[in-house]
Amino acid sequence: MTGVPTGTEFVRRQNTGLVLRSLRAQGSATRTELARRTGLAKATVGTIIGELEAIEAVHEDDSTPSGRGRPGRPITLTGQAIIGLGLEVNVDYVAAVGLDLAGTVRVVETRALATAGTPPSTRELVELATDVRTALIDGGHTVVGATVAVPGLVAQDNRTVSWAPNLGWTGRELATELEAAFGGSCPTTIDNDANCAALAEAAHGVTTDVQHSLYITGTIGIGAGIVQAGSLLRGGAGFAGEVGHMPIGDPEAICGCGRTGCWEASVGLRAMLSAVGMEEGTTPVQTALTVAARAATDAEVRAALARLGTALGTGVATLAAVLDPAAIVLGGYFVPLGAYVVPAAEAVLAERLPSASIHLPQIRLSSLGIHGAALGAAEQALADVYAGSLPG
Structure with missing residues (x-):
């Protein structure tokens, strides 16, 4: 968006945004229904729909004639262009x-x-x-x-x-x-x-049913996305979520940031590979798939992954105590290894979270893959x- 709109232009944009968000979140509707949903006058909705049709953002079904005593024509958000x-x-x-x-x-x-x-x-x-x-x-x-x-x-x-x-x-x-x-x-x-990734999970993934969620990346680095009441929690400088550098990991482990004891130095991708004695593949998910295949037949690899799950759970419990999410999503390399790391993480979360007896957040695996x-x-x-x- 270029410039700062003022006056009627600002109002027009605000109203257009209301209509678009309503169609995206609540689905198709007639002009009358859109007016009711958004609180806008039907004539205003009609003008907005005309503008959106001109850029092929919406489609109004004209197969059913509209008029007195007849149902209105449903408008669908298409926006393929x-x-x-x-x-x-x-x-x-x-x-x-x-x-x-x-x-x-x-x-x-x-x-x-x-x-x-x-x-x-x-x-x-x-x-x-x-x-x-x-x-x-x-x-x-x-x-x-x-x-x-x-x-x-x-x-x-x-x-x-x-x-x-x-x-x-x-x-x-x-x-x-x-x-x-x-x-x-x-x-x-x-x-x-x-x-x-946290926004993607809220719109397309495994947290569409909750308003408060915590997403944990699973790559070489470990970060968090925090969604509160449907919006990202960014913090005072926009840096909220740098959880990989919490000093709760192995105090002797050297992190990519140059410090020791960071959480990601204990639960990041390369820390996991060091624990199981395997090499890195082309992407975190492909690497984890190879590790999961080995774990299926190797008890030592399974034990190493369980220990990693315990370290993961320690950090998750710390974050859950502060943020109180309804769900905690593990992404990246954690997904293929979920069967081996999640049970241990869940056990630590239940043990260490003070409010666990009242509310225990669910640990969920991302459904969006490497593209989240x-x-x-x-x-x-x-x-x-x-x-x-x-x-x-």
């Missing part, structure tokens, strides 16, 4: 998701990185982003914006990676780099990967449209 591009860059992969206005995924792609433990460049991310965006445009779609999910701290300008130790990035102006690659025609923002953060980033890229800023 309007796309938000979600991207993720991590230590060993980049991912992209194209999401349309109705919440339908139009494209998904992941590419492995071979950085051999060195900080990744942005070349692979830029190549993936431009390839996917070009394909969408060639297919007749309008890409209204892009959001990149990163495993680290993001400045409040939502454009700069302040600190991402596992990537080796500090103060990187990632949004500017991508916008230059897009030729200045695709507004781009940055957000933390756990925040994006990119999917949430795509939702973020559509935020201005849902606020009423229509593409030109």
